[in-house]
Amino acid sequence: MLKLKLEALEHPAPGSVDVNDRKVFASTILWLEDQKIRQYKIEDREDLRKVDELEIWEQAYENYKYDLSMPQFVTPLEEITWLLGYAIRLEFLDAPESYKDINSIEVSKQQNKSIAPSIKAENFFDNMDFNHKDFITGVRALATKLKIPQHPNHLILLEAVARVVHERLSPSAKNRQAITGTPFPFEKGNDVVSDDSALDYPVRILRLLQIQSLRELQTKINETIVAVQDLTANPKTDTKLGKVGR
Amino acid sequence: MVVRPYNEELKYLEKISDCCWRIKKEFQPNMKVEGCFYVNSRLERLMLEELKNSCRPGAVGGFLPGVKQIANVAALPGIVGRSIGLPDIHSGYGFAIGNMAAFDMLDPTSIVSPGGVGFDINCGVRLLRTNLFEKDVQPVKEQLAQSLFDHIPVGVGSKGIIPMNAHDMEEALEMGMDWSLREGYVWAEDKEHCEEYGRMLNADPSKVSLRAKKRGLPQLGTLGAGNHYAEIQIVDEIYDKWSASKMGIEEKGQVCVMIHSGSRGFGHQVATDALVQMEKAMKRDQIETNDRQLACARINSQEGQDYLKAMAAAANFAWVNRSSMTFLTRQAFAKMFNTTPDDLDMHVIYDVSHNIAKVENHIVNGKEKQLLVHRKGSTRAFPPHHPLIPVDYQLTGQPVLVGGTMGTCSYVLTGTEKGMHETFGSTCHGAGRALSRAKSRRNLDYKDVLEKLDEMGIAIRVASPKLVMEEAPESYKDVTDVVDTCHMAGISKKCIKLRPIAVIKG
Numbered sequence: 001m002l003k004l005k006l007e008a009l010e011h012p013a014p015g016s017v018d019v020n021d022r023k024v025f026a027s028t029i030l031w032l033e034d035q036k037i038r039q040y041k042i043e044d045r046e047d048l049r050k051v052d053e054l055e056i057w058e059q060a061y062e063n064y065k066y067d068l069s070m071p072q073f074v075t076p077l078e079e080i081t082w083l084l085g086y087a088i089r090l091e092f093l094d095a096p097e098s099y100k101d102i103n104s105i106e107v108s109k110q111q112n113k114s115i116a117p118s119i120k121a122e123n124f125f126d127n128m129d130f131n132h133k134d135f136i137t138g139v140r141a142l143a144t145k146l147k148i149p150q151h152p153n154h155l156i157l158l159e160a161v162a163r164v165v166h167e168r169l170s171p172s173a174k175n176r177q178a179i180t181g182t183p184f185p186f187e188k189g190n191d192v193v194s195d196d197s198a199l200d201y202p203v204r205i206l207r208l209l210q211i212q213s214l215r216e217l218q219t220k221i222n223e224t225i226v227a228v229q230d231l232t233a234n235p236k237t238d239t240k241l242g243k244v245g246r
Numbered sequence: 247m248v249v250r251p252y253n254e255e256l257k258y259l260e261k262i263s264d265c266c267w268r269i270k271k272e273f274q275p276n277m278k279v280e281g282c283f284y285v286n287s288r289l290e291r292l293m294l295e296e297l298k299n300s301c302r303p304g305a306v307g308g309f310l311p312g313v314k315q316i317a318n319v320a321a322l323p324g325i326v327g328r329s330i331g332l333p334d335i336h337s338g339y340g341f342a343i344g345n346m347a348a349f350d351m352l353d354p355t356s357i358v359s360p361g362g363v364g365f366d367i368n369c370g371v372r373l374l375r376t377n378l379f380e381k382d383v384q385p386v387k388e389q390l391a392q393s394l395f396d397h398i399p400v401g402v403g404s405k406g407i408i409p410m411n412a413h414d415m416e417e418a419l420e421m422g423m424d425w426s427l428r429e430g431y432v433w434a435e436d437k438e439h440c441e442e443y444g445r446m447l448n449a450d451p452s453k454v455s456l457r458a459k460k461r462g463l464p465q466l467g468t469l470g471a472g473n474h475y476a477e478i479q480i481v482d483e484i485y486d487k488w489s490a491s492k493m494g495i496e497e498k499g500q501v502c503v504m505i506h507s508g509s510r511g512f513g514h515q516v517a518t519d520a521l522v523q524m525e526k527a528m529k530r531d532q533i534e535t536n537d538r539q540l541a542c543a544r545i546n547s548q549e550g551q552d553y554l555k556a557m558a559a560a561a562n563f564a565w566v567n568r569s570s571m572t573f574l575t576r577q578a579f580a581k582m583f584n585t586t587p588d589d590l591d592m593h594v595i596y597d598v599s600h601n602i603a604k605v606e607n608h609i610v611n612g613k614e615k616q617l618l619v620h621r622k623g624s625t626r627a628f629p630p631h632h633p634l635i636p637v638d639y640q641l642t643g644q645p646v647l648v649g650g651t652m653g654t655c656s657y658v659l660t661g662t663e664k665g666m667h668e669t670f671g672s673t674c675h676g677a678g679r680a681l682s683r684a685k686s687r688r689n690l691d692y693k694d695v696l697e698k699l700d701e702m703g704i705a706i707r708v709a710s711p712k713l714v715m716e717e718a719p720e721s722y723k724d725v726t727d728v729v730d731t732c733h734m735a736g737i738s739k740k741c742i743k744l745r746p747i748a749v750i751k752g
Binding site: 214234 | 395396399400401403404405406407408409427428429430431434435437438464488573574577631636637638640641709
């Protein structure tokens with residue numbers, strides 16, 4: 001923490017300040033007063049400068065603490081921590097405007113950026129402008145060709161196009177056999193939707209679509225379980241253990 | 247307890263519809279909400295007779311009548327809605343069997359009660375279908391019954407044939423059906439068609455006493471005694487063809503296997519241990535109840551949480567138990583018909599729990615609330631499109647498996663919207679006892695009971711024939727009355743009727 005604060009104040013050697021070495025401590029205090037705090041006029045700092053004559057310096061430091069109204073602390077670490085905080089506050093108050101953009105959200109964004117591996121934009125689509133008028137016209141033309149109703153948002157329209165292509169036109173879909181069986185009379189379920197047919201009909205269709213995607217998810221889950229079972233399953237029975245009760 | 251003449255008692259009861267009665271708040275002291283129970287005319291007579299008998303001067307001992315028990319539950323702290331008695335209700339320890347009650351999770355005084363779950367934690371029913379028909383099974387039913395009997399140990403003190411050590415047991419308690427899946431005893435699709443997907447996630451085996459674990463270890467994969475059974479059943483009637491076809495039941499005559507079992511001695515020990523802890527908690531938190539058997543603790547207290555975690559472990563035990571028996575049943579059928587369980591299409595239709603407490607969201611007075619729902623001798627029956635039911639039953643509503651008694655039929659119902667509103671998505675669980683076990687032993691002869699089953703063409707294998715009269719159909723209410731009442735009240739819908747051709751039991 002001490003190092004961070006020293007860094008923030010642009011101390012020349014933030015990593016090598018040993019607060020228990022009285023001489024280092026004294027010169028750090030002097031650096032703070034000279035560069036940041038400036039409590040005294042330059043000529044009044046004479047005694048604080050005498051870091052080689054610690055007796056004089058200690059006396060000056062006592063006065064200095066009193067003049068800054070520093071609270072009573074026990075260890076030099078506590079004292080320097082307070083002083084650093086004070087100095088940082090002064091720095092901030094000199095130009096609060098310039099710090100207003102720095103907040104936790106922005107900072108974490110910055111940090112994430114540096115952590116995340118930089119991906120080279122090799123994908124052709126990464127550089128594409130999805131709002132270019134040519135792109136929009138293209139999507140609309142595609143939709144017309146596939147007989148998909150237009151939607152004001154061309155990106156949503158694109159999703160619909162993708163879905164139709166995936167489910168109807170992809171190679172796997174083309175080779176799929178037509179589903180045989182009794183068609184489901186979806187207007188007759190055990191469920192109640194609404195008396196209003198204009199509401200009832202679309203809600204039932206949406207529910208069926210939802211069930212279809214849930215079924216796909218569940219099937220994937222089951223396939224995963226079966227794949228794991230291939231590795232772990234080893235059912236055993238031992239009829240010798242069995243015992244019929246009373 | 248307040249003792250009043252029967253005529254006085256009746257003033258607090260009011261019939262509000264063809265099959266529903268209201269219990270007014272003054273019936274028992276401190277009732278926070280009203281009570282209600284669902285009965286048709288025949289069950290109504292049984293219910294009121296029980297109350298009348300308890301009003302006779304000098305009537306002491308035994309359990310309180312069911313109506314009183316419903317009312318005492320309505321006096322527990324934190325209860326919301328109503329204390330509800332289902333048509334198969336009969337007196338039990340604290341809560342009547344067939345009583346459901348929900349408690350507000352946000353109310354700090356709300357309680358959880360082991361008496362509201364029962365001693366056989368996560369006792370439940372599982373139904374397997376096959377692609378066989380009656381004509382395939384009828385000639386070999388004796389051999390099949392024997393084969394099932396050889397595979398699934400039954401009776402008091404029986405031991406299972408699936409080798410387990412203490413470490414396996416710890417894992418099974420935590421993982422529930424996922425353990426059975428990992429070890430390869432069941433199919434992935436079985437988990438999909440099981441209430442809670444066969445695993446309660448809050449299970450904590452460290453909250454379970456060593457004694458319970460010791461009792462449970464050798465019992466995994468055993469059916470147990472009492473009313474537990476495994477039956478080979480035939481589809482006798484299809485009321486809702488479309489819902490039945492969603493369950494893979496296409497025609498009358500199709501063969502199914504029903505397994506009714508629970509958590510054996512393990513769950514019993516968990517409940518017993520919890521009751522001791524709760525008595526202390528009640529004293530400390532000054533919880534007052536009308537009946538000493540209604541021992542409970544605040545949901546948020548240490549005792550309450552410990553019980554819920556141990557109960558979840560017992561629930562997982564029961565699912566592993568039913569899963570193990572599913573495995574053994576498939577083995578028995580595959581051997582008999584010289585094929586594989588896959589080729590016999592032996593899928594789990596569903597697996598329900600009828601002794602359990604679960605956290606669920608319900609709409610109470612127009613607002614969504616998180617509740618701790620106790621179902622004791624009551625089955626969850628969620629309506630179509632409820633997110634907690636399997637995707638295959640989203641359109642039909644949750645299948646509800648209602649086991650009959652030895653020699654009588656069983657039913658499959660489906661959950662409804664009305665049930666969701668009226669009974670927190672709950673319905674009946676079985677026939678419900680009409681005579682006490684002791685009374686059945688006095689009034690019936692086991693030889694007559696066995697003969698009668700033989701006359702009906704039902705093969706039976708039983709570990710202790712001298713106890714079969716306890717489970718004779720005469721000792722129970724008529725399951726058809728029970729199911730018809732639920733159907734009439736609209737709290738669930740009839741779908742399939744099944745009749746047994748072979749029974750194995752303890």
